[in-house]
Amino acid sequence: MKRTPVCNILSITHPVLQAGLAWVSNPELVAAVSNAGGLGILHPTAGIDADGDMVANLEVNIRRVQLLTSNPFGIALYLPNPRIEEMIEAATQEGVHIAVTYGGSPALYTGTLKDHDMVVLHQVTTVRHARGAEAQGVDIVIAEGFEGGGLRGADKVSTMVLVPQVAGSVSVPVIASGGIVDSRGLVAAMALGAQGVQMGSRFVATRECISHPSYKEAIVAAIDSGTVILGGDRWPTRVLRNGIALRIKEEELHGTDNDLEAWEAELGITRARAAMVDGDLEKGIAYTGAGAGLISDVISVAEVFKELVEGSQALARRLG
Ligand SMILES: Cc1cc2nc3c(=O)[nH]c(=O)nc-3n(C[C@H](O)[C@H](O)[C@H](O)COP(=O)(O)O)c2cc1C
Structure with a gap:
């Protein structure tokens, strides 16, 4: 798989991110993705009891990931969360250097995160939001198309048309997300101007994920x-x-x-x-x-990466 500037910014081998997944991006999944050369992203709610403490859960889970990998990983931060400052503090104390922010204005915490020496990725669903995030100093934008799972942008712009417009509008690297599950999606995203991909549903259907x-x-x-x-x-x-x-x-x-x-x-x-x-x-x-509809097996994270690497090489040969 081709290395891109995103790999250098995040110190990873492959420009593939596992999305921060509410309830289910557990330490074993995150570590497996980071061990495979991508970037695993912890979600503060992963594995938590219905009435559990999110900050304490995040701390425990960060330590668990660190036992399982020495590679970089990130945390997902919902910007309107009333306890976000405690989460930033906890992540910094535990030595996490990458944050993916979403659900609110990047003006709120990008400066704080940068003051804590964190690389900041911000999820956007329109060109306007991407430009705004760049103006606030984020390092990377993640363009989230309408095909993806979970809460989507109200403007309902699909990955196919969002990614090239965002890539043409900002000078920071763009990661494509939404509907990408294999090497075909990865290569297509790169052709659209992305420097990497973020996948959610594909990683839910892996052996390492705690999803039911x-x-x-x-x-x-x-x-x-x-x-x-x-x-x-x-x-x-x-x-x-x-x-x-x-x-x-x-x-x-x-x-x-x-x-x-x-x-x-x-x-x-x-x-x-x-x-x-x-x-x-x-x-x-x-x-x-x-x-x-493109996911036909529950497989291991290593198998996901094997297909991404081998499939994108085969596609590169086929497409010339
Ligand atoms: C189980 C699950 C949980 C998710 N939780 C969140 C979340 O808490 N915050 C968020 O911004 N996006 C969330 N997403 C969306 C992902 O960040 C990502 O945009 C999406 O999975 C990409 O599309 P894909 O599922 O087609 O790969 C979730 C997606 C899934 C499948």
Whole structure:
């Protein structure tokens, strides 16, 4: 796989990031990705009890990753989280140097993170947000297309058209995310102007991920049309097409969308945890990207990377 400037900025071998995944980017997954030469990203909620302490959980998980790898890894930071300063402090104390921020203005904490000597990546869903992030001094932007799993940008711009526009609008490196699950997606993203990729759903369906086996199997079973968008126009959220998702969608048609509290109650926390951690696909909803139809096996992280490396080499030969 071709090295890019992103590899130097993040001190990694392959320009492949595992997305910070609510509830399920556990230390074993993160370490396996970093050991394979990519960048694993811890999420503060990974493996936490329903009423657990996020900061303490993050500290414990950082130490666990450090036992499993000596390679770099990052942490995901939801900018509106009321305890974000404690999380930054904890990460700094534990020697983490990479943060992926999302869900709010990069004006809020980029300066603080840089003062703590951290490399800052910020997730964006439009060109305007990418320019704003660059102006705030982030090192890398992650362009998040509409194909991806979980909460999406309200503007609903797809990876295919977002990445080249963002890459043409900022001078910091761009990582493509959303719908990328294998070497074909990786090579396509590079052709669109990205210097790396971030993948979520592909890593959920790996052996190292603590996501529930039923959730992994449901991803494997999904076809091209196997996901739906809930959350209305304001909080579009891509989830597996199961019975409860279709029922919520039906309710939205009767006017309950566009309400953040309703989003949190219906899609944000309890129901997502129920499906993704506890495997209750009757009562729970499961964040999943539209690329699920391309995922046909639960494999190891090393196998994901083997395919990325060998497949991109074969594609390079084929495409000339
Ligand atoms: C299980 C799961 C949990 C996610 N949790 C978050 C999250 O907490 N914050 C966030 O910004 N994105 C989250 N995402 C979205 C990912 O960061 C990423 O944008 C997405 O997975 C990329 O698309 P893909 O799934 O097609 O690879 C999540 C995605 C999945 C599948």
